[in-house]
Structure formats: structure tokens, C-alpha cells
């Protein structure tokens with residue numbers, strides 16, 4: 568069966584530096600894969616190539632067998648490839664509720680235009696309320712986005728991504744910069760999304776203890792190259808991976 572997402576020789580060079588280097592990767596449908604690798608390994612750049620924010624120097628991204636080369640990042644989201652919102656996509660002076668409602672509305676726009684029917688504001692709000700419950704942010708519904716703590720902002724970004732209802736979710740370090748108390752809540756949110764079983768999830772995460780339980784597979788990027796891809800056990804026992812991390816390049820985040 569055609570994997571939902573794959574890359575073929577995906578490569579990008581910045582000047583003389585190859586940040587992502589001929590990566591061939593396969594993502595089965597409804598699979599949960601984590602991406603690990605030291606700082607600067609190319610993880611975020613790899614996401615940007617998949618989501619269309621960057622154009623490859625060489626190689627291609629395929630979604631359901633179709634080349635994404637000619638699609639912009641907005642078009643890719645519409646087709647089903649959703650990247651977690653960066654804080655720059657959030658309106659800081661609108662409330663949490665308004666931000667999520669606008670994301671819900673943007674997804675439904677096409678459908679409602681086709682039906683030539685304007686759905687009530689209340690319907691969008693109800694869906695936004697449900698999403699805020701899922702990400703455990705209901706209590707902050709009426710706070711301005713720029714008043715949220717770092718962890719709460721990440722939850723808001725996830726709610727906005729879920730509002731777009733894409734088949735593939737690309738989550739770039741959803742726990743980055745969070746306090747230790749905030750991490751379990753976001754972990755619960757990701758577990759819940761996984762348990763529902765209707766999404767394909769690709770997660771960049773530094774916290775090994777967090778991803779070992781969650782992931783169906785783990786892929787390791789190193790100097791832009793795909794070093795290994797396998798079950799959590801295979802990756803933990805992989806000698807090349809151990810050498811890469813222990814050979815003086817060990818990343819303290821992975822401890």
C-alpha cells in the first residue's frame with residue numbers, strides 16, 4: 568500500500584552546508600513516528616521541506632503518492648499535511664477562543680462556500696470549545712493569546728492545528744521551553760490524539776523518555792542524514808546511533 572507520506576532523496580543546501588542530505592523516508596498511514604537527532608541535525612529543516620515552507624535543492628516529498636513539488640504550504644495544509652502552528656500564526660491580541668474559532672472557520676470555509684450557506688458563529692465556537700477541552704485550555708478561553716505561559720501557547724498551537732483537521736500532524740517540539748510541571752499535560756494531549764487513532768503523527772522531540780512509550784517508530788537524523796529508522800527498541804540498541812551520540816556529540820537534551 569502507498570504510504571501516506573514519503574520522501575525521495577530529499578536534500579537542501581544552504582550555501583556550502585547540506586542541512587538535509589538525500590533523506591528517503593516512509594511514513595505508513597496512522598503511524599506515530601518521532602524524529603530525534605542532535606542540535607543542528609536538520610530536524611526542523613526536514614519538517615519545513617515536508618510542509619512546503621522550504622523548497623528542496625534536490626528530491627521530492629510525496630503525499631498519498633502525489634508529488635508535493637508544486638504545492639505551497641497553505642495548499643499542502645488544505646490537502647491534509649498540517650504543521651503545528653508557530654506562534655507567528657497566532658493573533659496575539661485576540662483571545663484563545665477567537666484564535667481557535669478562526670482556525671475552525673478557515674477549515675470550514677470551503678465546505679460552506681460550496682453549500683452557499685453561512686454557518687452560525689455559534690457552531691464554530693462550539694467546535695473551538697471542544698478543541699480547547701482536548702488540549703486542556705478551557706480555563707484560558709477568554710485570555711489574550713499573548714498573556715499565555717509558554718506551555719499554554721504550545722497547547723493553543725496544537726488546538727489550532729487540530730482545528731484544521733488534517734490527516735497528517737507535524738509537531739515540532741511541542742514541549743520545548745516548558746516547565747517540568749507543564750510537560751505531562753501536553754504529553755496527555757498527544758497521547759489522546761494518538762489513541763483516537765485517526766491521525767498520522769510525526770513528532771520532533773528531544774525528550775527520549777517521552778517518545779519511547781508513544782512512538783511506533785523513531786528515526787534518527789545526524790548531519791542531515793537519515794542515520795536509522797526503526798522501532799524504539801531497535802533504535803535504543805542500534806550501535807551506530809549509540810556511537811553517534813556517545814562519540815563526543817552527545818546532546819544533553821537526550822539524557
Ligand SMILES: Nc1ncnc2c1ncn2[C@@H]1O[C@H](COP(=O)(O)OP(=O)(O)OP(=O)(O)O)[C@@H](O)[C@H]1O
Pocket residue numbers: 581586604605606607608609610611612613
Ligand atoms: N534558513 C537557513 N539558512 C541557513 N542555514 C540554515 C537555515 N535553516 C537551518 N539552517 C542550518 O541547517 C542546519 C539544520 O538546522 P535545523 O534547525 O533543521 O536543525 P534541528 O535538528 O532542528 O536543530 P535543533 O534541535 O537545534 O532545533 C543548522 O546547521 C542550521 O544552522
